[in-house]
Amino acid sequence: MLSPEDPLLTAVRNGDAKAVAALLQEEYGTTHARGPHVAAALRLAVDALDHRVLDALLKLADPDALDLDGNDADGRTLLLRAVDRGAHDIATALHFAGADPRVVDGEGRDALALARHRHTTGTGAGVYRRTVRDGNGDICREAVIGGQTVRDGHTAILTHLERCCGIVTPFAELLDRAMAEPEVDHPVWGAAVVAAAGRNGPALTSCWDAAAALRHHSDPLARYFGADVLRCINLCDESGEDEESPFDTPLVDLFLPWVEQEEDPRVMWPLTAGLADAMDPRAERPLPALTRYPDAQVRSWAVGGLQWQVQQANPDALAAVLACTRDADAQVREAACRALLRARADDPAPCDALAACLSDPEEAVRITAAVQLALRDDHRGDALLDALDGTVDRISPYYWPLHDVWRHRQDR
Structure with missing residues (x-):
């Protein structure tokens, strides 16, 4: 019988993802990562609907110990x-x-x-x-x-x-499933959009036409669905790296006039995101102005889409991104910090703006700013990053950015 006092099970019951990760990664820690308690820990995490603990177990435990398809007493996996x-x-x-x-x-x-x-x-x-x-x-x-x-x-x-x-679920049924839920942040919206955008061949062309036709729908939820499907079709296009997506130009043709006329902030989310992701240079035109849009999500998408213009030393784009480092919304400030990475090295303004963000009230903004400074060989954020040494595990959102810094320092 498995002991309820096992440290891994105790950490899972407490919802302590950091402790779970530490146990699974301890220096001589194959005992926890491969031991008999892993499958029981996974069941506890699922029963608690604890995604963070589940994520740690799925990422760090030995796959053979997880017993993903084992049945419980009720015969259910x-x-x-x-x-x-x-x-x-x-x-x-x-x-x-x-x-x-x-x-x-x-x-x-x-x-x-x-x-x-x-x-x-x-x-x-x-x-x-x-x-x-x-x-x-x-x-x-x-x-x-x-x-x-x-x-x-x-x-x-x-x-x-x-x-x-x-x-292949019919487009109309996917639309109905999404619109039955008034919150576009509900998972049914993402699932329905991905299902619609993930078709192939003639079915994808029909889906594109159906989504584009929703632009003039009276219900903003229908317009949101149409815009997000179009965005995802272009984003997920599998044309070769040197090939132009067949959807990129048509998307920009649709989205440029649409973004000027759209009045619902929710619909502006996929419209702005679609333009930010597009390769057509025309898509960049409205982005600086959209960094001043009243909705923070729109501003965040817009500033993220300005990275190429910042790299090309476009003065309007750079001014917009620098202003967004002082935005009222933390997500926008964080996106602005990321957008400054490839700014010209001979201009002190980007690094000075990043350095100012080192005292931001939000940890994610501070760390993002410090990471970007380090990648630009500016040492003003090093103390903040050094203080994180040994405290960031593989389930932390900072793990890979800090890995990029480490690799950059090794390559210098």
């Missing part, structure tokens, strides 16, 4: 448990980690069939209901049913699994 509880972030994390959606439960239902059943029947009446952010940052609602927390992500899970199983 971890994936089936996550599907049943409507936890889209947990279900997709398990699926991407290798959990087999074809394994069936005691009633003969695989993950797709169970998701379809719960999509059809709904979650039922719960003891209470609240809105939370899941591990992916998406909005979802929770209800307590029979002592268990159940989320309303079943339709998003169904849409994800349909696409992965090769089922």
Whole structure:
């Protein structure tokens, strides 16, 4: 019998992802990473709907010890448990980690069939209901049913699994699924957009036309869906590195007049993001002005799209990015710091602006500024980065930026 006092299980029960990561990475730590408690720890994380702990286990534990497709006493795998509880972030994390959606439960239902059943029947009446952010940052609602927390992500899970199983869900049905949820940050929106944009051949052309036709729809949610599908089709185009995407110019042709006429800030999110990602030079024109848009998400996308113009020493673009380092929104300030990386080395203004961000009230902005300074061989942020030495593990959002700094210093 597994001891409930095992340090790994205790850390999982406490929701302490940092402790879980430390145990799995300890110097002689193959015991925890490969030991008999790993599978039990994974089940505890799934039952707690704890995405951060789950992420640490999936990234750092020995894959053979995870037992992703093992059945519990009810005959259900971890994936089936996550599907049943409507936890889209947990279900997709398990699926991407290798959990087999074809394994069936005691009633003969695989993950797709169970998701379809719960999509059809709904979650039922719960003891209470609240809105939370899941591990992916998406909005979802929770209800307590029979002592268990159940989320309303079943339709998003169904849409994800349909696409992965090769089922082409009609565009109109994907649109209906998304628009049934008023919050565009709900996971069903992302799942429906990816399913629509992920088609091939003539089906993709039909999808493009259907999405473009939504530009003049009276409902802003429909316009949002159309714009986001178009953005994702262009973003995910698999043309060769030296080939121009066949969707890039048509997207800019559509988005330039659209962004001038659109009045709903939510629709402006994918419009701005699409222009920021486009290769057509015309897409850059509205971005400096959009860094002053009232909505912070729009400003963040716009400033992120100015990196190339900053690198080319465009004075309007550089002025816009420098101003955004003082924006009221931390996400915008962080994006501005990243956009300054390739600014001209002979201009002191970018490094001075980054140095000013070292005292920002938000940690993410401070660290991003310090990273960019280090990559520009400016040492003013070194003390902040050195203080992080030994405290950042592989599940930290700072792990890879700090790795870039280390590699840059090694290459000098």
